[in-house]
Amino acid sequence: MPDHPTGSDTLPLSLTVNGEARQLRVAPWTTLLDLLREDLGLIGTKKGCDHGQCGSCTVLLDGKRANACLVLAVVKEGSNVTTIEGLAGPGGALHPMQAAFVEHDAFQCGYCTPGQICSAVALVEEGRARTPDEIREHMSGNICRCGAYPNIVAAIEQVLAENAR
Amino acid sequence: MYDFDYHKPSSVADAVKLLSADPDARAISGGQTLLPALKHRLNRPTYLVDLSGIAELRGVKREGDKITVGAMTRHIEVQNSPEVKSAIPALAYMATVIGDIQVRNRGTMGGSVANNDPAADYPSAVLGLGATVVTDKRRIAADDYFQGMFTTALEPGELLVAIEFPIPEKAGYAKMRNPASRYVMAGVFVAKTKDGVRVVVNGAGPGVFRQTDMEQALSANWSPDAVAGIKQASEGLNSDIHGSAEYRAHLVSVMAKRAVTDAG
Ligand SMILES: Cc1cc2nc3c(=O)[nH]c(=O)nc-3n(C[C@H](O)[C@H](O)[C@H](O)COP(=O)(O)OP(=O)(O)OC[C@H]3O[C@@H](n4cnc5c(N)ncnc54)[C@H](O)[C@@H]3O)c2cc1C
Ligand code: FES
Ligand code: FES
Numbered sequence: 471m472p473d474h475p476t477g478s479d480t481l482p483l484s485l486t487v488n489g490e491a492r493q494l495r496v497a498p499w500t501t502l503l504d505l506l507r508e509d510l511g512l513i514g515t516k517k518g519c520d521h522g523q524c525g526s527c528t529v530l531l532d533g534k535r536a537n538a539c540l541v542l543a544v545v546k547e548g549s550n551v552t553t554i555e556g557l558a559g560p561g562g563a564l565h566p567m568q569a570a571f572v573e574h575d576a577f578q579c580g581y582c583t584p585g586q587i588c589s590a591v592a593l594v595e596e597g598r599a600r601t602p603d604e605i606r607e608h609m610s611g612n613i614c615r616c617g618a619y620p621n622i623v624a625a626i627e628q629v630l631a632e633n634a635r
Numbered sequence: 636m637y638d639f640d641y642h643k644p645s646s647v648a649d650a651v652k653l654l655s656a657d658p659d660a661r662a663i664s665g666g667q668t669l670l671p672a673l674k675h676r677l678n679r680p681t682y683l684v685d686l687s688g689i690a691e692l693r694g695v696k697r698e699g700d701k702i703t704v705g706a707m708t709r710h711i712e713v714q715n716s717p718e719v720k721s722a723i724p725a726l727a728y729m730a731t732v733i734g735d736i737q738v739r740n741r742g743t744m745g746g747s748v749a750n751n752d753p754a755a756d757y758p759s760a761v762l763g764l765g766a767t768v769v770t771d772k773r774r775i776a777a778d779d780y781f782q783g784m785f786t787t788a789l790e791p792g793e794l795l796v797a798i799e800f801p802i803p804e805k806a807g808y809a810k811m812r813n814p815a816s817r818y819v820m821a822g823v824f825v826a827k828t829k830d831g832v833r834v835v836v837n838g839a840g841p842g843v844f845r846q847t848d849m850e851q852a853l854s855a856n857w858s859p860d861a862v863a864g865i866k867q868a869s870e871g872l873n874s875d876i877h878g879s880a881e882y883r884a885h886l887v888s889v890m891a892k893r894a895v896t897d898a899g
Contacts (some may be wrong), residue, residue, distance in 0.1 A: 481641060498641035498683070501670070523669045524815070528737060537737045537863075540670045544641050544665070545685055589737070596736075610817065612733030 472481035481544050487512070488556025496543045503527045503538035506553060513553035514584045525612035528585035529553050535592035536612070554584035557591065566632065567591050578616035586612045590626045594633060602627065636673045641683035645798060647691055651771045653684045655792035661795065662686055664707055664746035667738050692745070692796065695719055699787055702800045706745025713744060722765070723725050725806035725824070725898065727849070729756050732810055735816055745795045751842065753873065754818040756810065759837035762845065763824035764806065766805060767799040784841040803828045807898030810838070810891040813877050820878050821886035825894040834891060839872050839883040862891040
C-alpha cells in the first residue's frame with residue numbers, strides 16, 4: 471500500500487496543445503486549466519469559479535468542449551487540446567467565430583469571451599442548435615457576468631448562417 | 636486540492652484490487668463532482684483510480700427487454716444513444732437536461748448513481764424503471780440501492796460496473812430546473828412497466844422516493860388528470876434559498892402531470 475504522496479511525484483504526460491506536441495511532467499492533482507495557465511503560459515483560458523459552474527475555462531478536448539478546471543491533466547494523456555490561442559488561422563487570421571464576436575460586440579469586460587468562443591465553436595461543430603432558443607440552451611454552460619448574451623447569440627447565429635450557405 | 640497519487644487500470648479486476656487495497660483510495664470517472672469536492676478539501680484520498688481506461692465500463696447495449704449502460708458512459712453518450720432513444724426515450728431526454736454540455740461531455744452515469752446527490756437526475760430513472768445496479772461482486776435492485784442523501788448500498792471499494800434498465804411500456808420525466816445551476820428543484824419520473832406503475836420523485840427530498848398515491852392513481856387511470864389533484868406532503872422535503880418545502884411539494888404534482896403527458 472503506497473504511503474501518502476509527498477507532493478514531489480510527477481507523472482509524464484504527452485499532449486498536443488494547439489497543434490504542438492508537448493512532453494510534460496505534471497503532479498497528479500494538476501488540473502488541465504492550471505497546466506495551461508501556469509505551466510504553458512496559455513492565459514487566454516480563464517479561471518472564473520474553478521468549480522465547473524461558469525464555463526470561462528472552456529477548451530476543446532479532442533474537439534469536444536470541456537471545463538478545463540474539472541479535468542485532471544494526467545487523465546487526458548494523448549489528447550488534443552485546443553484553447554482560444556489555437557483558433558486563429560495562419561498569419562493570425564481570426565477564426566470566423568472570433569470575427570463574429572468582434573463584429574457583434576459580443577462582450578464587455580471580455581473575461582468570459584475565450585470560453586464563450588471555444589464553446590460556440592463546439593456548438594457549431596455539434597450541429598444540434600439552430601434557433602436562438604436552441605443556441606441559448608446549448609450555451610447554458612457559459613455565463614457572462616456582463617450580460618452580453620443577445621450579442622453572443624447574434625454572433626453565433628451569424629456563423630451558423632454563413633455555414634449554411 | 637491536497638496531493639494524491641494516480642493510477643489508471645485497464646480492467647475492472649485491477650481497479651477493484653486498487654480500490655480495496657486502501658480505504659482512502661477513490662475512484663474517479665468524470666470528475667465533475669469529485670474534483671469540486673477535492674478542491675473544497677472535503678476529503679483526502681491517498682490515490683485516485685481513474686476508470687476512463689477501462690473499456691468494459693463503457694457503452695450502451697440492448698439485450699432482449701433491457702438496456703445496459705456501462706458505468707463510464709458519459710451523459711452525452713446516453714443523450715445521443717440510438718438504443719436509449721428508441722427503447723427508453725425518457726432516459727435519453729433526462730440526459731439532455733443534466734447540467735450543461737461541458738458537464739455532459741465528462742460526467743458519467745456510474746459517477747452520478749454512485750454519488751446519489753439528492754439533486755441528481757439519474758437516480759429517479761434507476762428507481763422508476765426498477766433497474767438493477769451491477770457491481771463487481773453483485774446485482775443490487777434499485778429498491779435496495781438508494782439509502783438517502785449521498786448514501787447507497789455500495790460498500791467501500793465496491794465498483795459500480797453497469798446499470799440494467801428493463802424497457803418500459805411507457806416512461807416520462809419532468810424536471811423543474813434551478814435557472815442558475817440547472818440542478819433539479821423537483822423532478823418526477825413515471826413509468827408503466829409489465830410489473831406495474833412507478834412514480835419517483837427526485838430533487839424535492841433528501842433522496843429519491845416513490846410516490847405511492849400517484850402510483851395507485853395512475854394504475855387505475857393513466858392520464859395527467861389522474862395525478863393533478865394529488866398533493867405531495869411537504870414534511871421532510873428540502874427547504875433552501877432556492878425554494879421552500881411547500882413550493883417543492885407543489886412542484887411534485889405539476890411535474891408528475893408533465894411527466895405523464897411526456898410519456899404519452
Ligand atoms: C455545473 C454542474 C452542473 C451539474 N448539473 C447536474 C444536473 O443538473 N443533474 C445531475 O444529475 N447532475 C449534475 N451535475 C453532476 C454531474 O452529472 C456529475 O457528472 C455526476 O454527478 C458525477 O459523475 P462523474 O462521472 O463526474 O463522477 P465523479 O465526480 O468522477 O465521481 C463521483 C463519485 O462517485 C464515485 N464513483 C465514480 N464512479 C464510480 C464507480 N463506477 N463505482 C463506484 N464509485 C464511483 C467517485 O469516487 C466519487 O465519489 C452537475 C455538475 C456540475 C459541475
Ligand atoms: S473556471 Fe471552470 S467552469 Fe468556472
Ligand atoms: S463580457 Fe464580461 S463576463 Fe462576459
